[in-house]
Every structure is written in structure tokens, then in C-alpha cells.
Amino acid sequence: MTFVLRDVAPTDIDALHAIYAYHVVHGTGSWEYEPPDAAEMTRRYEAVRAAGYPYLVAEVAGRVVGYSYASAFRGRPGYRFTCEDSIYVAPDLQRRGVARALLTELMTRCTALGLRQMLAVIGDSENTASIALHHALGFALLTDARALGWKFRRDLGWVLMQRTLATTPFPPASLEVRVDDPAGAAGQALLWGLTLELLAMDGDRGEDGRGAVTLGDLQAPDAVFVVARMDGQPAGCGALRPLEPGVAEVKRMYTAPWARGKGVAAGVLTALETQAVARGHTILRLETGDRQIAANRLYERAGFVRIPCYGAYAARDWSRCYEKRLG
Ligand SMILES: CC(C)(COP(=O)(O)OP(=O)(O)OC[C@H]1O[C@@H](n2cnc3c(N)ncnc32)[C@H](O)[C@@H]1OP(=O)(O)O)[C@@H](O)C(=O)NCCC(=O)NCCS
Secondary structure, rough: OOEEEEEEHHHHHHHHHHHHHHHHHHHOOOOOOOOOOOHHHHHHHHHHHHHOOOOEEEEOEEEEEEEEEEEOOOOOHHHHOEHHHHHHHOOHOOOHHHHHHHHHHHHHHHHHOOOOEEEEEEOOOOHHHHHHHHHHOOOEEEEEEEEEEOOOOEEEEEEEEEOOOOOOOOOOOOEEEOOOOOOOOOHHHHHHHHHHHHHHHHHHHHHOOOOOOOHHHHOOOOOOOEEEOOOEEEEEEEEEEEEEEHHHHHHEEEHHHHHHOOOOOOOOOHHHHHHHHHHOOOOEEEEOOOOOHHHHHHHHHHEEEOOOOOOHHHOOOOOOOOOEEOO
């Protein structure tokens, strides 16, 4: 039997609907009781396509006889390199290699998209056809969970199978630094990390973790707070507040431990410099402590030079103050 594989088209909906409805009414691959109507089928298909996943059909002599698609395994972004497959073949054309071809092509497409793992959540531990199909295409059995579902008046288990699509290196880190609300969830969580770290480092010297700035200082109209996100995850922060005419002070520089050594703080400093210039400042100053080895190195590498300590820091022999002329 010869068949062709191609991307799904909106005109395929009726055929997909008929195949799926058959399997809902007669099978245990889907745990729906009532077949969805064509409008719901369209909505689901559009959601898969809108998320960028492949959706394929197999055609025999102009008739759609099977389909497969990938979708997100779970919604949280940490699962973004893992997908789940779904595959359905018309009852009269099974065991002719349609599913094998659909799933093979689906894996190829998903690999090309940068997906790394494919999971098969087989909705019935007695679905020998699907289990054998996935096994034949290199999926490993992960678990066989019992009695999670109930259909046709019997308990149904789950067979979870996994296929590694790619073990290539992860994409290079993306870093984005944006002005943000210091009272927002990401800002607060980062500032909390900084507070705990300052307390651990200099609490014995009376450091209270607030670095002599309040949330109100950071929210003032002439202050700026930025959050750096690496691969979309809050990774670091920094702030700027006016010190005297033309001079701004860098405060609250922090990189979460998992993101250290990857240029986050350098990116935050660059963003703060841009903000300072836009606000007409020509000099940046900052204070750090003698135990903050990484911070001292960061500021020196970013072009800051040591100056005598200013303001209240002049009285603290463990303060280290720096300055950088902009422009
Ligand atoms: C599972 C399903 C998609 C397989 O479709 P198919 O087109 O008949 O499968 P293929 O002909 O491509 O079979 C490929 C391989 O899978 C295995 N396989 C498929 N059907 C099988 C069966 N009934 N018994 C044992 N092995 C089977 C075999 O290893 C087969 O290779 P082989 O024929 O060279 O031995 C189909 O039975 C179906 O639509 N079932 C209902 C929906 C469903 O359960 N979907 C999966 C949800 S997780």
C-alpha cells in the first residue's frame, strides 16, 4: 500500500474528526467518553499548530487514513524541550505501516525543532498495538501505572514510554535585561537572595542586608531597577539611584548562584550605564565590601576605578568604593 505523508490542512478536519471519534467510542487510547465536535477538534488542531508543533496526516489515494501530532508534555517552561506524541490510524487501515511512518516523520520534525525528548503517554496498559509501535521505534518503557482511569466500566492504566530525540548541546544562553518593578515577584525574589547573602557575608559587621536602600528608594521616580533574565529565568538584578547632580549610584547588584560566571552582572551594569546616560548622569559610583571578591573584580573589569569612600561609607573600613566616568 502506498501512502503519502504531509502537513495537516484545515480541510482535513472532517477526516481527523471521524478517525478520532471512532477511537473515542471504541478504544482506550483516548480517555474521552464522548467524541468532541468538529469545532472542538478544530480548536485543538489550531492550538497544536499555534504552539509550533508538527501535525501530520497520512493519505492513501486522496483519503486521510491517519494522523499524528506532537504537543507540549506539560505546560511549565521547564518542560519546553520535551514533547508528547499522539497518533491515530483509521480502523480499516491498521497494521500496514501507517503509524510507523507517521511517528518516524514526527520524530524527525520534532528533532529539527530542537526538541530533545518525546514521551508517549499510552492511555491503556493493554494497548498492545501502541506499546509495540513505540517499542519498535526505540521508545523505552518508563513506567506502567495502574488504575488511573476508568472507561468501558474497567480500570485503565498508563504506560509511559520515552525516546531521546537529541543529545546535542543546549542552545546558547539568551540574556535579556529590562527595567522592572523592584516590588514584582522576580525583583523581590532576587532582592531576597541578595539580602540573605549580604547577611551571611557581613552580618557579623552589622550589615542588615538592605545595603542602605529601602524598597521605596528603588521605586522612586528617579531610580531605576533592572532584572536580567537568562533563558527567560530571573537571574540577576541591579539598581541606580541619583546621588548628586550628574552622579548616580549603582545599588543592589546581584546574580543568582545558578547564573554566576555567565556575564549576567556585566549585562546588568551595561544596562544601568545606558539608563544613567539617558538620565543625564556622567558619573557612576558604588560601594561594595572587602569580602566581595567577585564584585570587586567585576567592577574593575567593567572600568570602575577605586576612589576614597564617600558618604556614610567613609566611616566603614571594610567598604570599597568605585567610580566610572561615562561617555
Ligand atoms: C496504535 C496504532 C496507531 C498503530 O497503527 P498502525 O498503522 O496499525 O501501526 P503500523 O502498521 O505502523 O505498525 C508499526 C509497528 O507497530 C507494532 N504494532 C502495530 N499494531 C500492532 C498490533 N496490533 N499488535 C502488535 N504490534 C503492533 C508493530 O511493531 C508494527 O510493526 P510490524 O507491523 O512491522 O510488526 C493504531 O492501532 C491505532 O490507531 N490505535 C488506536 C489509537 C491509539 O491507541 N493511539 C495511540 C495512543 S497512545
